[in-house]
Amino acid sequence: MEEPPGRNTVSVRKRHYELTFVTFRSSARAILGETELMAGGTTKTVHDIFQSMEYGPTGSSTATAQAWLEHQSGALGLFIDGKFVLPAGRQTCSVTDSSGRCVCTTVCAADEDVILSVSSGASGFKAWSALPCHVRAKTLLRLVDGLQRHGQCLSELCDLAQAPSSPSALVRLLQYYSGWAQLRDALLPDWTPRGVVAVVVSDDCSLYSLMLKALPALAMGNAVVVIPGLETATPVLLLAQLFIEAGLPAGVLNVVTGDVLSLAPRVAQNPLTSYVTYTGNKKDGEMLCRATAGMGVPVSLSISLGATCPFLIFESADIDSAVDGVIETAFKKRRECQWQLCVQESVLDSVVARLKSRMAGMKSVPLQTEGNRRLVEAAVQEAQQQGATLIQPFAPPPSGASYPPTVLCGVAPSSPCVVTPPPGPLLPLLSFRSHTEGVTLGNHSPHGLAASLWTEDLTLALEAAKSLSVGSVWVNSHSVWDPSRPLSGHKESGNCTDGGKEGLFQFLRPSSSSLSLPRSSSTSVDYSKFGTATSAAIIPQGSESSSCSCSYLQFVGGKQCKSESGSSVSVLAPGGAVLAYCPDAGRKDVRNAVEAATKVQPGWMKRSTADRAQSIFTLANALELKRRDLATSLHSQTGVSLEEADKEVELSIAQLFDWAARCDKEMGGVAPVPQSGLAISLPEALGVVGVVLPDSSPLLSMVSLMAAAVAMGNAVIMVPSPKYPLPALEFIQVLLSSNIPAGVVNILTGGRDQLTRALANHSVIKAIWYWGSAEGCQYLQHTCASPLKNLWLNCHQENDERRVWSLPHPSLMEERWRRAVQWKNVWIPTA
Known part of the structure; x- marks a missing residue:
């Protein structure tokens, strides 16, 4: 992301230029008598300058930066545990200026340096997160003074490294996020910091883009391990030194330099690392996602370089x-x-x-x-x-x-x-x-x-x-640009939100939820064969017709239908007997469901929030009428008591009413910005969302996730638990008696891995919410880097899941809502 320019970027009307030119020409005639003016060492008239609209010369001194580099002996080490570390025997990289001259060298970190930096971050996190909010805010504000004192040195370092950056833009970032550090407990009381966050940027990324990730992570109480690109390594090491001078506890900010694509997976693999966020080009982002697949650490991408x-x-x-x-x-x-x-x-x-x-x-x-x-x-x-x-x-x-x-x-x-x-x-x-x-x-x-x-x-x-x-x-x-406004990359430009309050949530987790990916090393998953196994064939048993189990249909485009393959799978009762048969859907069924969802989703998204709310209210009322049937289905399928089953149906109805009420409560906003004008922030639907459901609370989990996605204007393709699919199939009758448009909700049954593979490889699907195996999570992380999808991955933890679905905690609802939207800013100048 480019940093905000130093001048107002709104183009001034030409008539305004002409008035200025006439006034300036009159003054020039009076004072200089039509003499020629000097511009950048070349003799030009005022008329020439007006016609070319060139900018004047700028100073190019780098004396202050050179003095700082000489103080570091021209060799910059790693920044670990609050001090520079120059380990022996390491390879080095040369940082060159625009003429190709080497201005300094940086260290290429080794495995032991990575371990040391993450361990230091974990220790720093304990101290930093335990501080009161106002203490963290004061520390960030003290860095503003440091930047103002040493802004010249920072600016010159950026110029030397061919990564120009404006200290005033960084000051604006610090001022904004120090305010959020002050207000975190007051305005975000149900959220806690993730822990040690790795901030990774590619070689040609700007310092502003790096700090747009690092500062909100620090403001929320996390520790940060920065892996900068070659161009930003020098200025970010200076900033790390200024942070320590401002009072940041040792270990809270660590900087390890070297090859980004080699270092980032090693940092991610460390069990103490809780989150990785990357900014840069698409190719390196894809490679990072594939390299970290299966490590159990969430990875988000902001693809700002090379976008058209x-x-x-x-x-x-x-x-x-x-x-x-x-x-x-x-x-x-x-x-x-x-x-x-x-x-x-x-x-x-x-x-x-x-x-x-x-x-x-x-x-x-x-x-x-x-x-x-x-x-x-x-x-x-x-x-x-x-x-x-x-x-x-x-x-x-x-x-x-x-x-x-x-x-x-x-x-x-x-x-x-x-x-x-x-x-x-x-x-x-x-x-x-x-x-x-x-x-x-x-x-x-x-x-x-x-x-x-x-x-x-x-x-x-x-x-x-x-x-x-x-x-x-x-x-x-x-x-x-302004840090107060949320920025989401749409399509191939990213799967996370930066800036504003909305950008803080990537560095937080709900206090009431313990669900997370299990930390482990990548397992040996054959990506070409994942999800290709066929379901067990069903053969005639020769039983009496009176004892034959019933057969269910899936739901695509508002109609009940068989699978394209014509195959079915057995649904077993808790005792092991065949309870029913349901369709065994595959790739063609996913294709049909996506086609139906794509046709209806734009119109559903454009409906007024009041209309969407009314449709979900009717769905809740329809579920109330089918309450006894759904409770019976839950009882026979899962083996829970009728009382517990009825309680799950009741909670599902409550979820629908909650999301119907929330439809018109999250509308974005309009805010003034430092430049002249206004910025309108709008939450928008993602598009078509694939949801692979958990085994626990089969009805409540389905309704909770479906309502969150649909309320925000998305269309969904739901894959029920293969173990307990009947409550979802019974829910089709509820959908048919509501006025939810055909195609907004589609339900496909069959093998979880097979349908996950089909969803992951469909380019139209914008997001996948997954509850399943560790292998499935690893497959999605590896596959959904291109085309890029928003992923919400959860491994089976049945006891924790049941508690989470039945827990009406505000932060859990907030998390589901934020997973269902992406943000758009519309900047409107007023002058």
């Missing part, structure tokens, strides 16, 4: 301001996302003409390596072969790690430069005719990080913002 974001210009936009915004954001020296420009056909010629005018005189954009230059040239040649035309201020130089700003006009949405753009100053330009087509084009990318849309029509802006599948939508602006 649409820049939409509608015909009602202020074209001059929009083009200024394009130039400012698309051709920056360093950017973490790639942009694609989408322009409505009626203003396409006007936009192209202004782009040519604004790009004239622009300089080449530096690239990190000459290899990136070759990738850019190959992409340009391929686009030209496919019929694209170029807008460039000048021809590319024959060699060197730089390339001129380039707009590729007339490319197709399927062109490689659009789908997988190279790391360079290339901007594909696509056109669209209608507003709907523009939104569809904006949603064409597999990423869902952000979008910038430009229009003077507020109704169009809000409708388009709501329809775009991204986490942030900037209206007539771009690249606006």
Whole structure:
């Protein structure tokens, strides 16, 4: 994630520029008598400066940073237990500046260093979490003073490491999260910190992105082990030193450097590590998920690097301001996302003409390596072969790690430069005719990080913002961030939420719940064979027809039906006798259920919250009418007493009423931001959710999870317990007598592993909530990294599960609600 820029990113209208220019020109004439002004050492007139809109020169001194590095002898060690550690015999990595000169070296941590850092974190966690909230808040606030004193050194270190960062943005982060540290017990009383949290960032990630993870983890009382990329290692080691000076207890913050993809699994494997969060590029994130699968530690991803974001210009936009915004954001020296420009056909010629005018005189954009230059040239040649035309201020130089700003006009949405753009100053330009087509084009990318849309029509802006599948939508602006607003990566851009109150919950767990993944080393799971075993065949027994067990049907698209295979599995009574037969669903049944859910879910999500609440109320009333039948089914299937079975039905009815009441109580909000304007935060449905249910409390667990997902606008595919499927199949009669739209709830029975595999490999399913075996959890962690899914994994702990389902604790309901939504921010400037 890019950090908030230092200046207001809302483009100023050109007429405002013209008024400023006229005033400045008059003053210049009076004072200088039309003499030429100096800009960056080049003689230019005021008119030249106005036409090019160049920024002035900036200072480039690195003396303070060099002095700090010399004090460290140019060799930075690990930061463990509150001090720098420089173990002997370790390999080192060189940190180079933009000219390729080595500015310092960092240590590549070994296994014993990892063990020492996590053990130190566990000790630090005990001391840090035991402190009162106001003490933790004061410690974070004291770091603000340290940053203000040493901000110059930090800024220079970031420049040397080619990872520019603004100390003022970090100060804003500290101020915001110190407030949450102060208020944690008051506003989040039913939540506790996780313990030792590993914060991992890739080599090309920014310091701001790293601290957006580390600071909320610290504010909530966790200890943190930071595994920085090469570019952020130097500044984060300075920050660690400033933290200790601010009074942070030793061991609360540890920094281990080296190869990120090698260190992160070793930290995750340590039984003292309770959570891993990663920020960076998609490829490394996938590798991390697969490397840590089966270790029993939750892993969340924020994929901010390499995402493709649409820049939409509608015909009602202020074209001059929009083009200024394009130039400012698309051709920056360093950017973490790639942009694609989408322009409505009626203003396409006007936009192209202004782009040519604004790009004239622009300089080449530096690239990190000459290899990136070759990738850019190959992409340009391929686009030209496919019929694209170029807008460039000048021809590319024959060699060197730089390339001129380039707009590729007339490319197709399927062109490689659009789908997988190279790391360079290339901007594909696509056109669209209608507003709907523009939104569809904006949603064409597999990423869902952000979008910038430009229009003077507020109704169009809000409708388009709501329809775009991204986490942030900037209206007539771009690249606006603030830590007070929640940010969720949609689609392939992540499976967690950062920022705001909502971003704190990834570093907390409900105090009343002890459910978690069992800590262990990865077991030997054959991923190609998991879930491929066939169910035992049912053969005729030759019994009398009067003793034949009844057969049930599954529920897909609002209709009861057999499985596509036509096969069934036996359902056994507690004594071992065959109680009934139910369908043995497979991959084709999952496909049919997803198709039915996909058709109805957008309409269900767009219904008013009052309508959804009323539908769930009718479902609760229908369940009340079937209360005796469901209790009897629970009694015969699970062997519990009729009294206990009736109690479970009663709790299920209460859950439906609770979720119906909650439908219109969680609406997001509108907040002012430091920049001029407002930000609207909206909780949105995930889409289609697969739910693999536990064996314990078969009816109550199903109703609790189904209601949470459906109340927030999702459609669900429920997989009942293979051991106790009958209560879920009896519940189909309740669904048929309610007014829940057909396809919102689908119920498939069969083998848990077989259906889990089918759900995991379906690209449309956005999330999987799983209760099952450790092997199933490991399979999902390994498989659901691509395409990326939101995972909620739980291993069988029947006694604890029964207590959790029957415990009406507010934090447990809060957790289910947060699992069912993702967040979107709409930024609207007011000036």
